[in-house]
Amino acid sequence: MKKYLLMLPVMLLASLGIHAQTTKFTDLxxxxxxxxxxxxxxxxxxxxxxxxYSIDVNGHEVEYFKNITGKPNTEKIEVGNYTKLYNGDILRTVHYTSTDPQHIINMIAQAKRFGLDLKFQGADEANNIxxxxxxxxxxxxxxxxxQTSGMVEIKQKEYLGIE
Incomplete structure (x- = not known):
């Protein structure tokens, strides 16, 4: 019984250092x-x-957001980049960066659960890709x-379906 009473405060102290990821892959x-x-x-x-902050890049506004909960400034989201197609459609791009590598590892697992096909897995001098x-x-x-940081880039693709 004394073991369990000792374990409770230790577990509570350990949980104070754990911060949850504030955004999910599906949100992005x-x-x-x-x-x-x-x-x-x-x-x-x-x-x-x-x-x-927000800046104008080539005539369109790019907005930057940073997290304010958990460990502040560990997660950032960038929206507003896009490619305009010849027919006027817009394909948007979202960037997510984190200085917590566990967040990026979680994003990899969530991308798999989302049903995306892994097309390439490799590495360069600086990154696992x-x-x-x-x-x-x-x-x-x-x-x-x-293991200091990571980035997720999501780009919409032009879908050529049969109409």
Whole structure:
């Protein structure tokens, strides 16, 4: 019984150092289909992130958000980059970065559960690289080899379906 009483405070102290990831892979996929104003509204509603800053890049606004819960400034989301197609459609790109490698490892697992196909797994001098793909999204995940940070890039793809 004394063992269990000793374990309880130790477990409580250990849990204080654990911080949950504030965004999921499915959130990032969802953001890839939204306009900046809709992403802003969605992110502000959750109270996990705040807008860091916004800049104009080649005539369109790119917005940067950083987390304010858990370990502040460990997670960042960038929205607003896009490619405009000849027919006027817009293919958006979302970037997520984290200085906690466990967040990136979680994103890799979530991408697999989302049903994306792993097209490439390899490494360069700095990163372990995972490239996932399906008919709608191209996802690149980079995890620093020194386990200090990582990035997830989600790009919408032009879907050529039969109409």
């Amino acid at each position: 996929i969802y953001y890839a289909s939204l306009k900046n104003s809709d992403v802003y509204d969605n992110i502000m509603q959750n109270n996990y992130f705040r807008q860091d 995972y490239i996932y793909d399906n008919s709608f999204y191209a996802v690149s995940i980079y995890l620093r080899r020194d």
